Amino acid sequence: MSAEDEVVSLKRDVIAALVPSGQRVELPEGTEARITQALGGSFTVIIQGHMFRIEGSDADCLGKDPPALPEVNEDASDEDVQKAIYEQMGTVYDPEIPVDIVELGLIYRCELSRREDNQVDVAIDMTLTAPGCGMGDFLVNDVRSKVQALPVVGDVTVNLVFDPPWRQDMMSESAQLAVGFF
Structure with a gap:
């Protein structure tokens, strides 16, 4: 099993x-x-x-082990930090859909701002597959907490936006295959 x-x-x-x-x-x-x-x-x-x-x-x-975090520190390049952030966001799943929110095309923007103390503040715009989704706040908080868990990350702002509205063609090809659109 x-x-x-x-x-x-x-x-x-x-x-x-x-x-x-x-x-x-x-x-x-x-x-x-x-x-x-x-x-x-x-x-x-x-x-x-x-x-x-x-x-x-x-x-x-x-009876399971908690997930490991990507290895990234304040000496990492912005590109490496961004990669680690997307890796973390790729661990956020809608409980009803076996595809992560990055592959679903729900992340519209992810901007980094390096502070004087070398910590990185992150601003994320994301959407939902349906505006009335009851799990919306839950998914937003999951994104925030998973990104904030990275040691190099300072403040995380996650904005839930609905413009442009999400469409199925925003999904990656592999996501579309996973949910049977091909």
């Missing part, structure tokens, strides 16, 4: 996000959960017919 479709018993209490609303729910230790998606370090689980997203930083509650 792969990590996906594996049934586990929660090893401790954990705060998870109910999908698709994004509502935070405490799941108690001992609860049986079926892992349906393990992408980007986070986990989508089914518990009693409800879908939840568990952060990678809480992987231990499922």
